[in-house]
Amino acid sequence: MIRVHSDSKHTKISFERDTVSANHSSTEEKCKDMNIDHLRSNGHSVHVERQPKRVDYPRLLALGRELLLAIGEDPEREGLRETPRRWADAWREFIEYDPGTTETTFSSVASDQLVCVSGMRVSSLCEHHLLPFWCDVSIGYIPNEKVLGLSKFARIAQQFAHRLQLQERLGQQIADEITRITGTQNVAVVLKGEHYCMTARGIRMPGRMTSSVLRGVFRTESQTRMEFLRLIE
Ligand SMILES: [Zn+2]
Numbered sequence: 001m002i003r004v005h006s007d008s009k010h011t012k013i014s015f016e017r018d019t020v021s022a023n024h025s026s027t028e029e030k031c032k033d034m035n036i037d038h039l040r041s042n043g044h045s046v047h048v049e050r051q052p053k054r055v056d057y058p059r060l061l062a063l064g065r066e067l068l069l070a071i072g073e074d075p076e077r078e079g080l081r082e083t084p085r086r087w088a089d090a091w092r093e094f095i096e097y098d099p100g101t102t103e104t105t106f107s108s109v110a111s112d113q114l115v116c117v118s119g120m121r122v123s124s125l126c127e128h129h130l131l132p133f134w135c136d137v138s139i140g141y142i143p144n145e146k147v148l149g150l151s152k153f154a155r156i157a158q159q160f161a162h163r164l165q166l167q168e169r170l171g172q173q174i175a176d177e178i179t180r181i182t183g184t185q186n187v188a189v190v191l192k193g194e195h196y197c198m199t200a201r202g203i204r205m206p207g208r209m210t211s212s213v214l215r216g217v218f219r220t221e222s223q224t225r226m227e228f229l230r231l232i233e
Contacts, residue, residue: 127164186216
């Protein structure tokens, strides 16, 4: 579900949880996309990580079995026989996630509007512990000539969440991508996340981590920054 709030100066769009599902295209289409990405990266900032990765599936299967053995389990016992396959499938689904088209833009009708998209929740994996974390993502931007299609914010957030991550880097990559596609430097991204490496191990304390990337007028103009922060409350 998408909620849109609009007055004369501001547009606020909220997603209810999980509006985007994986959209698997054929291998051929994927390779085509990868080529395009590669060509587009020439002469611009380098976005090598935009290309979808592939897993070594047989190796994952063997690793899943090995993991069970390493923790003292019997991979042949009832209940665990299919676990290496399920585990390998989960990794493949996570790593080979295809966000679909993320670059649909439209001509801007009013270039002074603050557009805010919030309520998007993504799941990712902490690269330090290989444990999950989830983040609520809020994105604000002030378009120049190009506005981004509505669903693209969620696709972009999902695209960068589907890899080994750090919350801080996830926010930066989302902001970079919005600038790359729309050309505007006025971008703000706020992430609020819960990390299992904190809640389920180590200190074992529930808590939220908030990180923000504020660029352009969101950095230099306190009024715009406050307006954005108010809209994502
Ligand atoms: Zn961690």
